[in-house]
Amino acid sequence: MLMTAVMLIGTFLLSPFLGKSNPVTASPAIASSGPFTIYLPLVMRNFPLQTVFGAEMAQLTSGGGLDQMAAANTSWTRRNAVLWSSVESAEGTYDWSAMAGLESELQNASSKGIRVILIVRSTPQWARKIAGSGASCGPISQGKLPAFGSFMRALVARYSVSPYNVKYWELWNEPDIDSSYFPGDNIYGCWGDQNDAYYGGGYYTEMLKAAYPQIKAADPQAQVLVGGLLLDCDPRPGAGCAIVGHDSKPAKFLEGVLRHNGLNDGGNYFDGVSFHAYDSYQGQSGQYGSPNWQSAWNTTGPVLIAKTQFIQSLLDQYSVSGKFLMNTESAVLCDSCSNDSTFETTKAYYVAQAYAAAIAQGLRANLWYSVLGWRNSDLLNGDLSPRPAYTAFQFARSELRDAAFTGDITGSDIGGVTGVKGYKLNRGDRRIWVLWSLDGASHSITLSSLPLTTWDALGNSVTPAVSMNVSLNPLYLEWNP
Known part of the structure; x- marks a missing residue:
């Protein structure tokens, strides 16, 4: 008796940790009817996996590290590549040939199951606000x-x-940068207005108001992001901006978006907030910080925590709910650290710390900037060989996957020990x-039960024990659910 079973599951990146499916046995009634084909639905929890793990690439090509990031099962990437001025240099005429190179890249990423934030x-x-002289x-x-708005409708419908x-x-x-700082075309947004109390955020909302309904008309599933906010410093009284002596006005841009020139309806015109969170290396092993946010390795952990909590507090202040947050540029930076092993x-x-913190803070995505590096943030060398950070990224993705945050680790969890930071997560199977x-x-911490397995940040196995030493090198401890 011949039976052919065909599973129509699409093309996805399969996690090496997915379990085997159960065999299917035909009933006698079916078996007696002769050769046939069965189409079986494949049901898996949250498949394909959507995780917080992402990284930005300068090009979504093999030369840009796409194959290595696909091998690490990254869920997200980001591409700063659609220039309205190139596609619609003359009003009302769209030249899509200007997108030819990007189109190939988008197909590359999609074929590997990687979502692109464009x-x-x-x-x-x-179309410039200051005709003839305003920066693009x-x-x-x-x-x-x-x-x-019309351009965005056509763009979204196409891509x-x-x-x-x-x-x-x-x-x-x-x-949230003023165009006077960066004349001409560049990668920045330049909607900042030093003459406005909220740095131009309200006018940016006018743009969102024009674009949002057009985007949704083209694709109801489209997700619109407030452009990746620099958020230079904490603008609250007596906080980071005041402490480091920076102007607090630029960091009020998001509040300007929300209050929308006093209408307080800015939350109606976007789905999520994208922001950037960098720490600076402080010259010694494991040490980093962001004075602008009063954040450091030995107090709060990665600065994305402080920025996420600030953004969420603003959304709460303006009664804006149901919005997701993405840290679309994350890294620890050092200008003078080329090939510095420490x-x-x-x-x-x-x-390891940043991605665990991103999960704990409830981010939808956390994207490393970048795969081939900026200010020595590289995950890969120029020849695409891995740096230790890539190994840590790949292991963190395989270990944490789509784990959910369940709580902070406290002294009572580890025998009363202080000076340790960590998170409790649930992956479903662990x-x-x-x-x-x-x-x-x-x-030296004491656990209430013996872990099944223990790993360090680079995926090296550590012998599980009830009493363990915790250092700057993060540990992953696993138990049965």
């Missing part, structure tokens, strides 16, 4: 906002479907703790 920027000369990275004139499958749209990059080790430890020394000392 940035749209660069205002055409005919700057705002759109009021009368041309409908034209931008939200196969073979591109783009669902996340970020409108300008770091718009920095490379610190960067690997930071990867309970996982991620923990590390917060003060740099080695701490």
